[in-house]
Amino acid sequence: MAERSRRGAVVVANGAEGEPRSAKDRALMHLRPHLVIDGGLLAAEAIGAEELVVYVGSEHGEAVRSMSRAVAERGGRDPVALRLVEAPHGYVSGESTAVVHYLNARDARPTSTLERPFERGVRSHPTLVQNVESLAQAALIARFGDAWYRDAGRGRTRGTALVTVSGPVRFPGVYEIEYGITMAELVAMTGGPTAEIGTVLIGGYFGGWGSVRDLWEVPLDPVDLAEVGLGFGCGLIGLLEADACGVRATERIVHYMAAESARQCGPCIFGLGAMAAALERLGGCRPLPDDLENLARWSAQIVGRGACHHPDGAAALLTSGLRVFADEFNRHQRGHCAHASLRAGED
Ligand code: SF4
Numbered sequence: 001m002a003e004r005s006r007r008g009a010v011v012v013a014n015g016a017e018g019e020p021r022s023a024k025d026r027a028l029m030h031l032r033p034h035l036v037i038d039g040g041l042l043a044a045e046a047i048g049a050e051e052l053v054v055y056v057g058s059e060h061g062e063a064v065r066s067m068s069r070a071v072a073e074r075g076g077r078d079p080v081a082l083r084l085v086e087a088p089h090g091y092v093s094g095e096s097t098a099v100v101h102y103l104n105a106r107d108a109r110p111t112s113t114l115e116r117p118f119e120r121g122v123r124s125h126p127t128l129v130q131n132v133e134s135l136a137q138a139a140l141i142a143r144f145g146d147a148w149y150r151d152a153g154r155g156r157t158r159g160t161a162l163v164t165v166s167g168p169v170r171f172p173g174v175y176e177i178e179y180g181i182t183m184a185e186l187v188a189m190t191g192g193p194t195a196e197i198g199t200v201l202i203g204g205y206f207g208g209w210g211s212v213r214d215l216w217e218v219p220l221d222p223v224d225l226a227e228v229g230l231g232f233g234c235g236l237i238g239l240l241e242a243d244a245c246g247v248r249a250t251e252r253i254v255h256y257m258a259a260e261s262a263r264q265c266g267p268c269i270f271g272l273g274a275m276a277a278a279l280e281r282l283g284g285c286r287p288l289p290d291d292l293e294n295l296a297r298w299s300a301q302i303v304g305r306g307a308c309h310h311p312d313g314a315a316a317l318l319t320s321g322l323r324v325f326a327d328e329f330n331r332h333q334r335g336h337c338a339h340a341s342l343r344a345g346e347d
Pocket of ligand 1: 092110261266269306307308309
């Protein structure tokens with residue numbers, strides 16, 4: 001960006017947060033709106049941008065109100081133009097090309113043009129689309145210094161991150177953690193479990209399932225998680241009770257991802273639709289003979305076939321579900337579920 005932008009460049013502080021169980025961006029915008037603006041202005045200064053757009057998910061009412069108040073409090077005294085835009089509801093409306101598309105044409109669907117937003121974005125100007133938490137972290141580093149920032153972090157990644165913890169713990173919600181604390185420490189911070197925990201969804205709907213037993217002592221650090229095949233993603237730690245049905249939990253997420261397709265690429269519309277239908281039959285223990293086999297095949301075939309990474313995320317989630325809940329999937333393919341209530345855990 002710094003190399004190509006001079007005239008008319010734009011920074012977008014991306015707070016769409018369409019990930020259903022994640023709440024960290026909206027909490028940050030609600031509680032520390034000026035940090036987000038400060039970080040956006042720093043980025044604008046670094047690349048010579050002329051405008052900062054704060055893009056907030058319209059469904060996050062408190063964040064919208066707090067950010068609008070903060071924009072008004074700035075009173076037009078900042079060196080770049082500042083405006084707030086409410087992002088339409090939708091899982092993909094925060095994808096970077098969808099953000100640019102919405103700001104240009106009021107259509108929050110990803111585009112597949114070869115030029116990326118940093119080359120040609122809002123009003124055809126180079127555009128940096130950056131997550132609000134990253135911008136707020138930049139503002140803190142500017143204020144307190146890099147040594148202060150590096151002082152936090154127990155493992156290989158320095159600094160802190162906001163995470164959203166959901167599931168059977170005493171106080172689910174948004175926490176700021178040092179990178180590198182373990183899952184065991186994080187669960188202790190939330191007041192401890194209220195039920196036996198079996199599995200965890202890490203990184204959000206674009207992330208993957210893992211067994212809590214295997215992950216209990218693994219540092220919550222992007223590098224360590226990558227070594228066990230998982231990503232930090234949006235920082236969601238979605239805990240699932242040991243007695244909940246993993247097939248139904250996976251079905252619910254893939255179903256949601258299929259419904260949230262922007263419906264412009266065939267593999268995404270039909271592929272995710274077919275996956276969701278097969279999972280629904282399996283979840284209800286009324287599968288077709290080849291449902292499980294097809295799911296394994298489709299989850300590999302669909303990768304890279306959409307204009308954006310939406311189908312890839314659903315495929316990765318399904319692949320991890322097929323691995324972590326392998327016994328349950330096999331049982332469901334034979335028409336049985338070990339979980340009497342077919343409970344899938346909380347939303
Ligand atoms: S892959 Fe899916 S979500 Fe992405 S642009 Fe195509 S239809 Fe839309």
